Structure formats: structure tokens, C-alpha cells
Amino acid sequence: xxxxxxxxxxxxxxxxxxxxxxxxxxxxxxxxxxxxxxxxxxxxxxxxxxxxxxxxxxxxxxxxxxxxxxxxxxxxxxxxxxxxxxxxxxxxxxxxxxxxxxxxxxxxxxxxxxxxxxxxxxxxxxxxxxxxxxxxxxxxxxxxxxxxxxxxxxxxxxxxxxxxxxxxxxxxxxxxxxxxxxxxxxxxxxxxxxxxxxxxxxxxxxxxxxxxxxxxxxxxxxxxxxxxxxxxxxxxxxxxxxxxxxxxxxxxxxxxxxxxxxxxxxxxxxxxxxxxxxxxxxxxxxxxxxxxxxxxxxxxxxxxxxxxxxxxxxxxxxxxxxxxxxxxxxxxxxxxxxxxxxxxxxxxx
Amino acid sequence: xxxxxxxxxxxxxxxxxxxxxxxxxxxxxxxxxxxxxxxxxxxxxxxxxxxxxxxxxxxxxxxxxxxxxxxxxxxxxxxxxxxxxxxxxxxxxxxxxxxxxxxxxxxxxxxxxxxxxxxxxxxxxxxxxxxxxxxxxxxxxxxxxxxxxxxxxxxxxxxxxxxxxxxxxxxxxxxxxxxxxxxxxxxxxxxxxxxxxxxxxxxxxxxxxxxxxxxxxxxxxxxxxxxxxxxxxxxxxxxxxxxxxxxxxxxxxxxxxxxxxxxxxxxxxxxxxxxxxxxxxxxxxxxxxxxxxxxxxxxxxxxxxxxxxxxxxxxxxxxxxxxxxxxxxxxxxxxxxxxxxxxxxxxxxxxxxxxx
Numbered sequence: 001x002x003x004x005x006x007x008x009x010x011x012x013x014x015x016x017x018x019x020x021x022x023x024x025x026x027x028x029x030x031x032x033x034x035x036x037x038x039x040x041x042x043x044x045x046x047x048x049x050x051x052x053x054x055x056x057x058x059x060x061x062x063x064x065x066x067x068x069x070x071x072x073x074x075x076x077x078x079x080x081x082x083x084x085x086x087x088x089x090x091x092x093x094x095x096x097x098x099x100x101x102x103x104x105x106x107x108x109x110x111x112x113x114x115x116x117x118x119x120x121x122x123x124x125x126x127x128x129x130x131x132x133x134x135x136x137x138x139x140x141x142x143x144x145x146x147x148x149x150x151x152x153x154x155x156x157x158x159x160x161x162x163x164x165x166x167x168x169x170x171x172x173x174x175x176x177x178x179x180x181x182x183x184x185x186x187x188x189x190x191x192x193x194x195x196x197x198x199x200x201x202x203x204x205x206x207x208x209x210x211x212x213x214x215x216x217x218x219x220x221x222x223x224x225x226x227x228x229x230x231x232x233x234x235x236x237x238x239x240x241x242x243x244x245x246x247x248x249x250x251x252x253x254x255x256x257x258x259x260x261x262x263x264x265x266x267x268x269x270x271x272x273x274x275x276x277x278x279x280x281x282x283x284x285x286x287x288x289x290x291x292x293x294x295x296x297x298x299x300x301x302x303x304x305x306x307x308x309x310x311x312x313x314x315x316x317x318x319x320x321x322x323x324x325x326x327x328x329x330x331x332x333x334x335x336x337x338x339x340x341x342x343x344x345x346x347x348x349x
Numbered sequence: 350x351x352x353x354x355x356x357x358x359x360x361x362x363x364x365x366x367x368x369x370x371x372x373x374x375x376x377x378x379x380x381x382x383x384x385x386x387x388x389x390x391x392x393x394x395x396x397x398x399x400x401x402x403x404x405x406x407x408x409x410x411x412x413x414x415x416x417x418x419x420x421x422x423x424x425x426x427x428x429x430x431x432x433x434x435x436x437x438x439x440x441x442x443x444x445x446x447x448x449x450x451x452x453x454x455x456x457x458x459x460x461x462x463x464x465x466x467x468x469x470x471x472x473x474x475x476x477x478x479x480x481x482x483x484x485x486x487x488x489x490x491x492x493x494x495x496x497x498x499x500x501x502x503x504x505x506x507x508x509x510x511x512x513x514x515x516x517x518x519x520x521x522x523x524x525x526x527x528x529x530x531x532x533x534x535x536x537x538x539x540x541x542x543x544x545x546x547x548x549x550x551x552x553x554x555x556x557x558x559x560x561x562x563x564x565x566x567x568x569x570x571x572x573x574x575x576x577x578x579x580x581x582x583x584x585x586x587x588x589x590x591x592x593x594x595x596x597x598x599x600x601x602x603x604x605x606x607x608x609x610x611x612x613x614x615x616x617x618x619x620x621x622x623x624x625x626x627x628x629x630x631x632x633x634x635x636x637x638x639x640x641x642x643x644x645x646x647x648x649x650x651x652x653x654x655x656x657x658x659x660x661x662x663x664x665x666x667x668x669x670x671x672x673x674x675x676x677x678x679x680x681x682x683x684x685x686x687x688x689x690x691x692x693x694x695x696x697x698x699x700x701x702x703x704x705x
Contacts, residue, residue: 104672241473
């Protein structure tokens with residue numbers, strides 16, 4: 001098992017607190033480049049801004065394995081300045097529920113200027129209005145009187161990473177957790193395979209970065225390392241919750257199918273066997289819905305066998321998600337052991 | 350004028366929901382003790398600071414009570430299921446600002462402050478028809494990241510849950526955070542007491558940090574009864590112009606404070622405030638309150654045989670949300686106007702407070 005402690009947590013904290021809205025991933029890219037350079041044989045930033053990393057094998061004709069994690073997060077773009085009073089119209093970038101926006105602090109632009117998304121006081125709101133969601137066109141980011149921002153600036157939730165008991169809470173666990181895992185795997189790269197890593201951009205707006213990254217590497221197989229929703233909350237009426245997708249604390253979530261991708265059954269089986277053999281807890285994500293970069297990598301060039309493995313988190317695309325440290329650690333170890341034991345046999349037809 | 354921001358940030362960073370004001374009361378008491386001659390707590394927990402006036406020709410000495418409520422709106426634990434904490438409201442809370450909001454659970458089991466987030470349950474876990482539009486408060490829950498076992502050891506029904514937005518300084522000399530309603534007014538009253546250290550005044554001044562304004566005006570009713578002030582002034586937040594808020598009830602922030610007009614306000618007190626504001630060049634706007642002021646003044650006015658009352662307002666954007674926003678300059682203006690009003694009170698002022 002890989003060593004795991006404070007330095008891994010500090011790195012994830014730094015990654016989560018960075019702003020990296022789809023299409024403007026510079027902050028996370030800088031952290032990734034700094035972390036991977038001492039360990040990689042080849043580092044390149046591609047045309048879209050993804051960081052592509054290669055670590056060679058010591059063997060001959062090694063199996064070439066691509067691991068992907070996306071650097072981008074859902075967020076906002078400033079689209080219009082209303083007046084001198086500091087109110088800015090904004091649009092969402094990626095799938096955000098407008099109901100998560102009101103009453104939140106946000107960070108705007110490269111300088112992380114603090115703004116707030118306010119709402120009419122309840123005292124001035126009618127009983128009828130209280131039943132209706134506040135829609136995007138009614139919301140503004142408020143930077144305070146004379147507050148300055150530029151049209152095109154990106155913004156994100158201002159919540160900060162925090163450890164709580166067995167868990168951690170943060171914005172953007174989706175998918176900084178994957179980014180952190182890939183960095184750790186590079187630092188402990190198994191020698192039997194050629195390890196290719198894509199820290200990809202623009203996943204949240206249509207899996208764009210991974211599409212070209214998959215083409216570049218020509219991998220023998222690929223694993224998308226992402227974070228998937230855990231909807232393991234109680235049902236209001238007390239019925240058992242059968243549609244939880246994943247549950248916190250049960251270990252890495254192995255995919256079998258999502259809305260557009262059937263994961264390669266050989267890889268699914270191999271991941272499960274690796275977990276069982278090494279007594280690592282694991283769970284199968286309930287099939288259906290959602291998607292990861294595995295979907296586009298599978299269809300790159302003449303096709304690539306893929307599987308997705310995710311760390312579960314609650315409250316997707318919201319100001320604060322919740323994940324378990326143990327699930328993170330178990331996902332890291334499962335992937336590391338899987339890579340160490342992979343051979344060409346795995347994908348022979 | 351001293352920098353009030355560190356004190357203001359400190360009092361919006363401690364607990365003090367309605368009925369449970371002790372933590373914030375302790376900070377205010379510490380700050381006010383050197384500024385007043387006597388300081389006591391009422392039976393319900395309000396702070397009474399007395400700064401004695403110099404009038405000797407009248408007994409008892411006339412007194413002005415300045416009321417700033419120190420309690421905050423928030424949430425209370427109503428039930429716990431599998432480690433998830435359901436809540437009800439204390440004071441008026443718009444459920445629409447809650448999903449994704451950081452909170453502190455004041456766990457009575459061991460006195461810990463637990464960090465948490467308000468979870469909006471996914472549609473499949475809500476009754477039919479409840480997942481569209483506003484998710485009602487009864488369906489929302491707090492997730493502390495702890496296991497069910499850890500939660501049940503620490504958290505009990507009735508524990509308070511407070512907003513946990515960090516105070517931030519913003520453009521235009523503004524500060525944003527939760528519970529600026531009405532701790533910003535407590536800060537203004539503190540500035541007033543500081544000003545009065547060097548300014549002679551003939552009237553006694555009762556500085557009141559009242560409890561339970563957000564639920565019942567309980568502090569204002571009882572302290573006014575006990576202290577029997579000659580006149581009373583409530584300082585509270587008024588609505589700032591901002592997202593979704595315009596019209597006669599709203600005022601730009603940072604451009605001055607407001608004087609109430611309406612049945613809760615004695616016209617003669619209004620007149621004196623207006624005169625003082627003009628003399629010391631503090632911009633004031635009229636805050637029209639056709640029926641209620643919805644401040645402690647509504648209670649103070651109706652206490653015992655009745656008290657002439659006045660309402661001072663500090664404009665605030667996004668009242669009762671986790672991201673309330675006020676201009677520090679307006680807080681300073683309120684503090685200065687209060688002090689100059691108090692200084693202006695002559696011994697026989699009350700005899701001039703007459704109806705036409």
C-alpha cells in the first residue's frame with residue numbers, strides 16, 4: 001500500500017482551492033506542471049491546455065496505459081456589468097443547479113476578488129414568490145459599490161477545503177481528487193507499464209480535452225479516474241433508498257455502464273479481482289446515467305478498452321461536496337495495484 | 350473614530366441565535382465595560398450599559414435608551430436520521446438560500462462546534478412534486494461529514510445550527526457576512542459610546558443589546574419595562590438597493606443612513622434627529638414605515654405607559670441571507686449621529702416632545 005498522509009492532503013487542499021473553470025484551467029495546470037515535472041519523462045501542454053505526461057517503462061514493448069483526470073470545474077463567467085454599484089450578470093459554465101447559487105460567496109477573476117450572490121430579503125418577498133426558484137436572469141454577482149470585474153472573467157464558489165472527522169468537504173472534489181490520485185501514481189509509477197496521464201480540460205462542458213488526449217497517446221487501454229455522486233441520503237418518507245448511485249465509505253466505485261459508455265468487461269473484472277485479492281473495499285456504481293472521459297477515449301482512433309473508477313462524493317456541482325478520506329486512499333491503492341499487475345493478456349482478443 | 354471592523358468581525362463570528370445569545374453577549378460586555386459606568390444583564394439576557402449624564406437638576410435624570418438587538422436568525426435541530434440532521438427555523442429564513450450553505454452545528458453533547466453543509470436531497474428521495482422549484486426547509490438536512498454513530502453521540506434535538514460564512518471585506522468599504530443584522534448596529538452603538546467618552550451629555554444613556562428580537566421582541570419589551578427610559582431609539586438594518594430589491598423601501602448602501610417615519614416613530618424625535626444630521630452633515634433618507642417598523646421600537650413604544658420612540662436604519666443588502674452586505678461608513682455615520690443626538694439633549698428636552 002502506498003504511503004498516505006499530510007502531504008497528500010495538503011496537495012489536494014491546494015488543488016481544490018484553486019479556480020479552474022472549464023476553458024480557463026490555468027491555476028490547476030500550474031500546480032500540476034510543478035508536481036509532475038520532477039517525475040515525468042515527457043510533459044506537454046496540448047492545443048487545448050491539457051497536461052499530457054508520459055513515464056516510460058523499463059520493459060520491452062510495455063503495455064501503454066492511459067489514466068485520465070479532468071482539471072476543470074463547473075463555475076461561472078461574468079457576461080455583463082450592470083452599473084457602478086458592483087452588480088455583474090453571469091452565466092453558469094457546466095451543469096449547475098441554480099438553487100445552489102443564492103446566498104453564496106464567490107471568487108471572481110485571476111485575483112480571486114470576493115463577491116456574493118444575494119437575494120431579495122424575505123421581508124420583501126411574497127408568500128407566492130417563496131415557492132419559486134430564483135432564476136439566472138434575476139441573479140447577480142455583487143462585488144460591492146465600485147467593484148470591478150471584466151466581462152469574460154471566470155468565477156467559482158469561495159468555499160475552502162476542510163477536513164472533518166473521516167471526511168473532507170470542498171468545492172471541486174470533482175475532479176481534483178482524480179488529479180491528486182494521478183499525481184500520486186506518477187510519483188509511484190510501476191515499471192511494468194508505460195504510464196500515460198492526461199490532466200484534461202473542459203470535461204464539464206462535453207468531455208472535450210480527453211477527446212484529443214486519447215488520440216495523442218494511442219493507449220492500449222485507459223482508465224478514467226473521476227468522482228461520482230453518492231446519493232446515499234435518507235428518503236424523506238423513511239423508505240429504503242435504493243437509488244443511491246454510490247455510497248460514501250464503501251470504497252472506489254467501479255463503473256459497468258453509464259449513459260453513453262459500456263465499460264470493458266475484462267477491465268471491470270480485473271479491477272474487481274485486484275480489489276478482492278488485496279482486500280481493498282470497492283463498490284459498483286449503479287449503472288446508468290452520467291458520464292466520464294472514458295466515453296470519448298473509448299472511441300479515439302481505432303478504439304480503446306476503457307473502465308472508469310471514481311471516488312464517491314455527495315452534493316455534486318455545489319458549493320461544498322463531501323467525500324471520505326478512506327475512499328480516496330482505497331481508490332489510489334486499487335489503481336496502483338491494478339497498474340502493477342497489468343499485462344498484455346488483459347486485452348488480448 | 351476607531352476602526353470598528355475588527356470588533357464587528359469578531360461579533361459576527363460567534364454564536365448567538367435568538368434565545369441563546371450568551372457567546373456574543375460576552376464579547377459585547379467585554380467591549381462595553383470600559384465605556385459605561387454600570388453594566389448588567391437582564392433576566393432574559395439582554396445587556397444594559399449605563400453611561401451617566403451630568404444633569405443634577407432633575408430626579409430621576411432623564412434617560413435615552415438605544416436598542417440594538419444582538420440575536421441572530423438561524424436553524425434548530427428537529428430530528429436526526431442516519432446521521433443527517435433535519436432542521437427548523439429560528440426567525441424568518443428563506444429556504445431558497447440554504448442548499449449548499451456552510452453552517453456550524455453547536456453540538457450540545459460535548460460542546461463541540463461541528464462544521465456542516467446544508468444538503469439539498471436528490472429528486473428521487475423527495476415526495477412526488479416536491480423536487481421542483483423551492484425545496485422546503487423540512488426536506489433539507491445538514492451533513493457534518495461524520496458517521497451516524499458520531500453524530501448521535503454529539504448532536505441532540507434542539508441544538509442550534511448557525512450560518513458559517515466568513516466575514517469578508519469588499520469593494521466600496523463594505524463588509525459581507527451573516528448576522529450583520531443586527532450586529533452592525535451593535536458596532537454603531539459601540540462607536541457612539543466611544544464618542545461619548547469625550548463629549549459631555551446631560552441625559553443618562555442606556556446602551557441596550559437586546560435578545561430575541563427576531564422571534565418576539567422579548568428583549569426590548571422587558572428591558573424597556575425595567576429601565577423606564579424617557580425616550581428610546583432602535584437602531585436596526587434597513588433594506589439596501591440590490592439584486593431583486595428596488596422601490597421606496599430600499600436605499601443605496603454607503604450613501605447614508607435612514608430615519609424612520611410612521612406610527613412607531615414620535616415625530617418630535619424624528620425632527621431632532623433630522624436637525625442634528627443636517628448640522629453635522631450626515632446624509633439621511635426617510636424610511637417610510639406605514640404600519641410597523643419591524644424593529645425593537647415597535648415593542649419599546651408599547652411598554653408600560655408608552656415611550657416616545659425613534660428608528661435609525663443602516664442600509665443592508667440581502668438581509669437574512671448568509672451574505673448580508675453593509676458599508677462600514679454607514680455604521681460610522683449611525684454611531685456619530687447617535688452620539689451627537691445624545692449630546693444635543695437638553696435637560697428639559699422631554700417637555701418639548703409634544704403632540705401638535
